[in-house]
Each structure stands twice: as structure tokens, then as C-alpha cells.
Amino acid sequence: MRLIICGAGVIGSNLARYLSDEGHEINLIEQRQSTAKKASEKLDVRVIVGSATEPSTLETAGVAQSDMVIAVTNTDVSNLIICSLAAAYGAKRRIARVRDPSLKDLLQKFGMAHFHVDEIINPDRVAAEAIVKVMAAPGSREVADFADGKVLLRSFDIHDDSPLVNLKLEDLKEKDFPWPFLLVAINRGGSIVIPHGQDNIETGDRIYTLLPRPSLAEFLTFVHPSVRLPRKVIIYGATNTGESLAMDLSKTVPEVVLLEENRVLAERVAGSLNSVTVINGAASEADILRECGVEASDAFIAVSANDHSNLISAVLAKKLGAKTTVITTQQPDYEAIVSALDINVVINPRLLATDQILRLVRGGRISTVATLPECKAEVLELIPEPDSPVTKKPIRQLKFPKKSIIGAIIRDSEVILAAGDTQVQEGEQVVVFCQEDVVPQVQKFFSKRKLL
Amino acid sequence: MKIIDYLSPQDIVPTLEADNLEDVLREFAQHLGSLKKVKDPEKLVEILLEREKLGSTGIGNGVAIPHGRLPGLDKILVAFGRSPSGIDFHAHDDQPVHLFFLLVAPEESAGAHLKALARISKILKSPDCRRALMESANGEKLFEVISQEDERH
Numbered sequence: 343m344r345l346i347i348c349g350a351g352v353i354g355s356n357l358a359r360y361l362s363d364e365g366h367e368i369n370l371i372e373q374r375q376s377t378a379k380k381a382s383e384k385l386d387v388r389v390i391v392g393s394a395t396e397p398s399t400l401e402t403a404g405v406a407q408s409d410m411v412i413a414v415t416n417t418d419v420s421n422l423i424i425c426s427l428a429a430a431y432g433a434k435r436r437i438a439r440v441r442d443p444s445l446k447d448l449l450q451k452f453g454m455a456h457f458h459v460d461e462i463i464n465p466d467r468v469a470a471e472a473i474v475k476v477m478a479a480p481g482s483r484e485v486a487d488f489a490d491g492k493v494l495l496r497s498f499d500i501h502d503d504s505p506l507v508n509l510k511l512e513d514l515k516e517k518d519f520p521w522p523f524l525l526v527a528i529n530r531g532g533s534i535v536i537p538h539g540q541d542n543i544e545t546g547d548r549i550y551t552l553l554p555r556p557s558l559a560e561f562l563t564f565v566h567p568s569v570r571l572p573r574k575v576i577i578y579g580a581t582n583t584g585e586s587l588a589m590d591l592s593k594t595v596p597e598v599v600l601l602e603e604n605r606v607l608a609e610r611v612a613g614s615l616n617s618v619t620v621i622n623g624a625a626s627e628a629d630i631l632r633e634c635g636v637e638a639s640d641a642f643i644a645v646s647a648n649d650h651s652n653l654i655s656a657v658l659a660k661k662l663g664a665k666t667t668v669i670t671t672q673q674p675d676y677e678a679i680v681s682a683l684d685i686n687v688v689i690n691p692r693l694l695a696t697d698q699i700l701r702l703v704r705g706g707r708i709s710t711v712a713t714l715p716e717c718k719a720e721v722l723e724l725i726p727e728p729d730s731p732v733t734k735k736p737i738r739q740l741k742f743p744k745k746s747i748i749g750a751i752i753r754d755s756e757v758i759l760a761a762g763d764t765q766v767q768e769g770e771q772v773v774v775f776c777q778e779d780v781v782p783q784v785q786k787f788f789s790k791r792k793l794l
Numbered sequence: 795m796k797i798i799d800y801l802s803p804q805d806i807v808p809t810l811e812a813d814n815l816e817d818v819l820r821e822f823a824q825h826l827g828s829l830k831k832v833k834d835p836e837k838l839v840e841i842l843l844e845r846e847k848l849g850s851t852g853i854g855n856g857v858a859i860p861h862g863r864l865p866g867l868d869k870i871l872v873a874f875g876r877s878p879s880g881i882d883f884h885a886h887d888d889q890p891v892h893l894f895f896l897l898v899a900p901e902e903s904a905g906a907h908l909k910a911l912a913r914i915s916k917i918l919k920s921p922d923c924r925r926a927l928m929e930s931a932n933g934e935k936l937f938e939v940i941s942q943e944d945e946r947h
Contacts, residue, residue, distance in 0.1 A: 505863075505901075505902060505903065505904030505907070506904055509904055509905060513905050514904070514905075514908060516908055516909060516911075516912035517912070518912040518913070518915050518916035518919070519908055519911060519912040519915065520853045520859065520911060520912070520915040521911075556849065556850075556853075556886050558848075558849055559845065559848035559849025559850075560849070562848055563845065563848070563862075563863070564904060567863045567901050567902075568863075569848065570844045570847070570848070571844075571847050571848060
């Protein structure tokens with residue numbers, strides 16, 4: 343496909359990298375000279391310096407012949423203008439990043455077609471949804487849902503109090519167990535193992551598990567025997583993410599406190615969130631955190647616009663007694679620092695937004711993607727074409743790429759966890775875990791074209 | 795493993811009186827308390843309720859396996875109870891639950907815990923067994939049905 347990506351920020355440059363690796367023709371437009379230079383050094387794509395809201399820049403990028411225009415600059419209004427222009431030139435599909443909730447409401451009210459936008463992506467909303475999932479699965483580090491929420495991927499760090507420690511995988515296999523699960527990968531000290539029956543689970547492992555939705559609760563108790571849903575949560579930052587999170591969590595969590603430094607903002611949200619306690623103050627001050635009742639909190643979630651404040655307040659909250667800490671961060675590079683600190687979950691809204699756009703671009707036969715940067719892996723949901731290689735033999739005989747595993751299959755709306763003798767059939771949804779470098783190989787198994 | 799290694803006729807409640815989720819769990823806990831198998835029945839209720847809050851143990855077809863790990867326990871406890879009118883247990887098939895197998899395991903036993911749950915689920919997979927359990931006249935008959943089904947597999 344011919345794709346134009348507007349904006350070489352975190353979303354734009356990550357998209358460019360993934361999609362050019364998959365063989366798409368990419369034109370990346372970036373206004374800022376320095377950002378553009380960095381992008382052309384790092385990426386194997388054509389970078390055009392200029393404003394994507396200028397018709398001439400779009401023409402240079404070949405907008406009239408493009409299959410898709412992805413507007414992910416840091417201004418909502420520019421993104422909408424880009425889509426309108428691209429439509430006028432005849433670009434086939436258009437995706438815009440829109441963060442402002444009132445703009446999103448407007449788009450929904452008048453219809454997205456009115457603005458010539460096919461899909462809108464809101465990183466704040468995506469982040470809030472991910473955090474809600476984390477809260478519903480205490481102990482989880484990464485979360486992604488597949489097959490319309492029927493299959494869940496959750497990762498967990500294994501501590502020495504987990505009943506799973508030192509168990510062989512085959513000891514956990516019971517045909518009639520009512521809440522089945524499948525371990526698809528273990529990150530052990532930085533190297534990724536696709537586990538087999540003889541492998542043990544060890545303290546310090548991060549395990550990646552595929553679960554049919556009803557199995558989640560049971561598996562949580564295997565990770566941590568005294569797991570319970572959060573009763574008290576403190577959210578720091580009345581950002582778009584913070585506000586929508588407070589609203590969502592207050593439906594299930596008995597006590598939700600929202601902490602906001604800005605007095606005017608704090609007063610505004612206090613008026614709109616009835617069952618949430620809003621406190622005005624700085625999260626980097628121990629006294630304020632104590633006032634919020636941090637010592638009795640199950641989770642401290644820092645979603646302010648400032649990465650540093652999120653990090654510092656989360657470390658402090660943990661010290662003062664918060665059981666779990668979650669932060670959002672805008673910079674992917676931050677994750678290395680974070681893993682050295684005692685922070686439980688890191689949510690990167692832009693990377694989640696990238697995943698969502700990847701799904702839309704890959705389209706049709708790949709409907710869901712989750713990228714797992716820490717283990718350089720992706721989880722894909724694919725639908726095999728008729729006569730594709732994956733449908734010809736049982737999984738055991740497939741010579742599927744190493745570093746990948748077929749995890750779950752949706753057959754007649756039932757979830758089946760894959761085993762060696764399972765045979766995939768055309769049209770089924772199949773969830774595959776694989777390392778980044780074998781994604782194209784995996785895709786070939788699901789397409790009817792011959793294997794190269 | 796076999797269920798009857800852990801279940802005796804006195805662990806069976808042929809007619810549960812409770813009419814909601816929490817009361818069912820309490821009725822079971824008090825029953826085990828009266829048999830001196832559990833020291834603190836309210837603690838057990840709390841643990842079982844916590845598990846239900848994470849997600850229902852209703853596995854469909856009118857069956858639920860409420861369970862939990864109780865610190866200080868030295869072996870697995872199993873109990874069976876039947877609710878003729880059925881109880882809303884938030885099972886994923888939305889059907890009311892009539893047949894309850896309660897399982898309480900020591901904290902550290904992942905393997906045994908898993909095997910016991912699998913065993914119970916296997917026995918209750920048979921529609922004939924479920925029907926027989928619904929139709930049994932009393933506790934003795936219920937124990938007989940469970941023992942027979944346990945032997946067959």
C-alpha cells in the first residue's frame with residue numbers, strides 16, 4: 343500500500359518503522375526540521391519536510407495515489423484539515439488522531455464523514471481503557487484483548503509467593519480444568535522463552551498468558567493467592583485520561599480519589615464527578631498524598647501530563663504504602679528507567695495508539711495487534727485465507743517459525759487454546775504470539791500465496 | 795485424585811436454604827464450621843466472596859464451584875450443596891445455579907487445587923449425572939451418585 347503519515351512524533355515514527363518493515367511504501371511528512379532529520383536517519387522511508395496542512399506538501403507526498411493518509415501531528419485541528427484535504431485529492435482512507443474530547447463529541451454528533459475522517463484515534467482514551475483493564479486484573483503488567491474481548495493477553499511478574507513457582511508447565515495442564523489458560527512466553531532476565539511442558543516457572547519471571555475471558559479470575563489467584571479487586575484508588579492528574587479513568591473506575595471501585603495540582607481544574611472536575619473525591623494539591627508532597635489516604639490505597643495511578651511528576655509521585659506513593667503504582671509516560675525511552683524503579687505498570691498512550699492504527703492499516707485479515715516492546719514481540723489476531731498453509735496440517739507439523747506460537751482459536755464463537763494436534767480452519771480468528779522479526783513469516787502462513 | 799477421598803456424606807447439604815450468592819457461601823461455611831472442619835467460617839466467607847468478585851465460579855449448566863485458598867488448612871476440603879430453586883450466581887451462561895461444589899485448599903497447593911477443580915468439573919460435565927443429582931431424594935443418595943460418577947472416570 344501507499345501510505346502517507348503526517349507527523350514524525352512517537353506515533354508517526356513508530357508506525358513508519360513497523361509499516362515499512364512490512365513492505366508498504368511510506369511517505370512521512372514532518373514540519374520540524376530537526377525531527378524530520380532524526381526520522382530520516384533512523385527510518386528507511388521517504389521523509390518530506392513541510393506542513394501537511396499545505397496542499398503542496400501533500401501533493402509532493404503523492405496524496406492523490408495514496409491508499410491511506412494517517413494524520414498524527416500534535417494538533418487535532420491540523421489532523422482534521424489534513425483528512426479533509428486528503429479526501430479532496432482522492433486518498434482512499436483517512437485516520438486522524440483527535441485528543442480533545444469536545445472535538446470528538448462534535449465529530450460523533452455530525453458524523454465523521456462530514457469531516458472526511460474514517461477513523462479517529464484518541465491516545466488518552468486508549469490509555470484510560472488499558473488502565474481500567476489493569477485494575478480489573480490486579481497483578482497484571484501488560485494487557486491486550488483479542489477476538490472482541492473473548493481472549494485476553496495478560497503479563498505478570500512472578501514473585502516467590504505465587505503457587506506457580508517451580509511448577510512444570512505440564513503439571514498445570516488438566517484437560518477438564520474449567521478455567522484453562524496458555525502460557526505463550528516467559529521473559530527470563532531479558533531473554534524470551536516460548537515455554538514447553540518440561541519448562542518450570544521461576545521467581546522473577548515475567549509470564550505472558552492467553553486466557554479465555556472466564557479464566558482470568560482464576561489465573562489471578564495462581565499468580566497471587568490473596569489477590570483482590572482494588573477498593574481504593576488514587577488518580578493523579580485531571581487530564582483527559584485522568585477524568586475518564588475516574589469516571590470509569592468509580593463504577594466498580596468503592597473509593598476513588600482524584601488529585602489535581604491546578605485549583606481551577608480541580609474545581610471544574612469536582613463539579614462533574616459526583617462519586618469521586620477531588621483533592622487540590624501536588625502529588626510530589628508526602629503530606630498531600632497522606633491526605634489522600636495513600637497508605638490504605640490499592641493503587642496509585644499517575645496520569646498527569648508531566649512524565650517526571652508521574653514518576654516521582656509514583657515512587658513516593660509506593661514508599662508511603664500504595665500497593666500498586668501505574669504511570670503513563672509519553673516517551674518510550676523512559677521505560678528503561680522505569681523498570682529500574684519500583685513501578686508496577688507503565689502505560690504509553692502513544693504506543694497503544696500506534697497499535698490501534700496498525701490494526702486499521704493491516705486491516706481485514708489482521709484485526710488486532712499488541713506490541714510488547716520489552717520482549718520485542720507482537721501478538722496478532724489473524725484470519726487464515728482459504729487454502730492458506732496454516733489450514734493444511736495440525737499445528738505440530740506446520741514448521742511454524744521459531745520464536746512464535748499459535749495461542750488461541752475462535753471456533754463457532756468458542757475459544758480453543760491451541761495444542762499440537764489442533765488444526766486451524768479458514769475463517770477462524772487465530773491469536774498468535776511472535777517476536778517482531780518473524781511477523782512477515784507468520785503472516786505468510788495465513789495467506790494463500792505460496793511461501794517464499 | 796478422587797473426590798470421595800475428600801468428601802463424606804456429612805459434607806453434603808441436600809437442600810440449601812439460602813436464596814442469594816453471599817448467603818449460599820455463608821451456609822456452606824457455617825456447615826463446615828459446625829463439622830469443626832473450619833475454625834473461622836466468616837473468614838472463609840470473605841475469601842470465597844473475594845473470589846466471586848474477581849469473576850464468577852459458575853461454569854454453566856446450573857453448576858458452580860465456589861473455592862478459595864485458606865491459610866492454615868492442612869488438606870483440601872470439599873462440600874456439596876443443592877438449591878432446588880436455583881441461585882443467581884452470575885454464571886457466564888446466565889443460568890441460575892442449582893448444584894454447588896465447594897472447594898477449600900491450603901494456600902500453597904497449585905497443582906492439587908487445579909486437579910481437584912478439574913475432577914469436579916469432569917464429573918459435572920455429564921448431563922446424566924447432573925440430572926441424577928437434581929433428582930436424588932436425600933444426602934445419602936447424593937453421595938451415592940457422586941461416588942458412582944467418581945468411580946467411573
